[in-house]
Amino acid sequence: MALLPIITRDNPILRKKAIKVTSFDDKLQRLVDDMIETLIAAPGVGLAAPQVAVSQRLIVVRLPDNDEEDRAEYGVHAGVTYVVANPKIIKASKKMVSGTEGCLSIPGLWGEVERHEEIVVTGQDREGKDFRLKAQGWLARVFQHEIDHLDGILFTDRASEVWKPKKEGEAAPEEA
């Protein structure tokens, strides 16, 4: 496994529409392993393949499982690594919720973004088998953020407000 460099906002790859994953071969398995390692090392809660300069429809999502607080907050999703190829939101709640986001590709900038409170995501897992997940709250937010990356959309495009940390020690949102 290897850590992959995460590209930043000025790189045009982040603005491209990523292509569908069609081959679940060894090369893809290596990419998935490297993306998971890169995500955990960053650390972040989500990573899309375009962020490591691979313009393919592949995302990795993992909410942390570092302590009791994480487990209380994320429940059964804490520490679970979701790998989804060709993810698609097939259902989204009308209800929107506002929350603070950061992005591994836009270091040092945070924003307030409205997202669907609940979504159903379908796609394929790393072996190409059907994937389906109902996600709510923070997990739903991370999925929406990552799927946006596959369409060249950054959270700053959707944010009602974007800011740099206002004061020293202000808690950073987890980045995706």
Ligand code: CO
């Ligand atoms: Co991001």
